[in-house]
Every structure is written in structure tokens, then in C-alpha cells.
Amino acid sequence: MNNKKLNIAKIKTTSSKAVxxxxxxxxxxxxxxxxxxxxxxxxxxxxxG
Structure with a gap:
């Protein structure tokens, strides 16, 4: 369960950066x-300076 949540979080952060x-x-x-x-x-x- 935790690994799936981490993967979803990673996908969300990368997609938000792209947007x-x-x-x-x-x-x-x-x-x-x-x-x-x-x-x-x-x-x-x-x-x-």
C-alpha cells in the first residue's frame, strides 16, 4: 500500500512540474x-558590485 501511495505522489509531483x-x-x-x-x-x- 505504501509503495503505491509513494508512486502516485511521485506521478503527481512530476505532472504538476510539467504543467x-x-x-x-x-x-x-x-x-x-x-x-x-x-x-x-x-x-x-x-x-x-
Whole structure:
């Protein structure tokens, strides 16, 4: 019983990761958000450096 539950949990986590990856690649809004995050990180690095 425990092994079956573990396998189901593994399948759920991998499928949710795949779905999240699909959402990120499909939605341009998420790409814009990622770009803003990357730019802000670069600005912080430049300010510290």
C-alpha cells in the first residue's frame, strides 16, 4: 500500500512540474514577469558590485 501511495505522489509531483513548465512557456505574461525579476536581480548585483 505504501509503495503505491509513494508512486502516485511521485506521478503527481512530476505532472504538476510539467504543467507549471507549460504555463510558464505558454503565457507571455509570465515571460514578462520573469524578465522583470531578472532585470531587478541584475540591478541589485550592479548596485552591490
Amino acid at each position: 507549471a513548465f507549460d504555463e510558464v512557456t505558454n503565457l507571455p505574461e509570465n515571460i514578462i514577469i520573469l524578465g522583470i525579476i531578472i532585470i531587478s536581480l541584475l540591478v541589485v548585483v550592479l548596485l552591490i
